[in-house]
Amino acid sequence: MKECKEVATPTATNCLMGVDEVGQQVDSTKYRGLIDSLLYLTASRLHIQFSVCLCAMFQSNPNESHFKVAKRILKYLKGTTNVGFWYPSASNIILSGFSDSNYARCKLDRKSTNGRCHLLGSCLISWNSKKQACVAFSIAGAGYILFGHACAQII
Known part of the structure; x- marks a missing residue:
């Protein structure tokens, strides 16, 4: 994943995950490890919480499409390592x-x-x-x- 292409959003807008997804089963231990790491990361990166929790719903029986969505979150994180919040002092407090x-x-x-x-x-x-x-x-x-x-x- 170090050489992967960055994406602008953690989840694609057309991503509709479900339990009846077709595709090859993936190693559930590897998938759970990835999801656990991402859940730990949500403590400091709250904006990925929805996407990570969406992937966490399928930990018991993951397949290729679920793993692909989880890897997209990693691609998003790679492109946002320098993103943060900035609160300037200004008189405009609307x-x-x-x-x-x-x-x-x-x-x-x-x-x-x-x-x-x-x-x-x-x-x-x-x-x-x-x-x-x-x-x-x-x-x-x-x-x-x-x-x-x-x-x-x-x-």
Whole structure:
């Protein structure tokens, strides 16, 4: 992986992992070791937590497609070794928030995944990405659930 090509995101936007994936089985010990190392790394690199937890769901029976997604996280980490947060001193302290959700993205339980971030001026102060606790029956429903969570975080 030292000579691998870097990628811009830890998970591809078209990545739909499921238990019914076709492909060759991989060594589960090797896969678990990789996932354990990535889980340890999430303590300092919180932005990979969603992708790592997505891969961790398939530790009992991994196959090539799951291993490929886990290796993509390593490719992302290789390209972000110098990335960090910078909080400049400025007089612009406007609180703003952004949120987005995808409707029924998870193939296993059809729940939506949502994400949000909050900025104070140009500084990131809070972010979150998780699967919704309930199933939304429409795109608007998924958005309303996310909006409620985002407003609660700001308050």
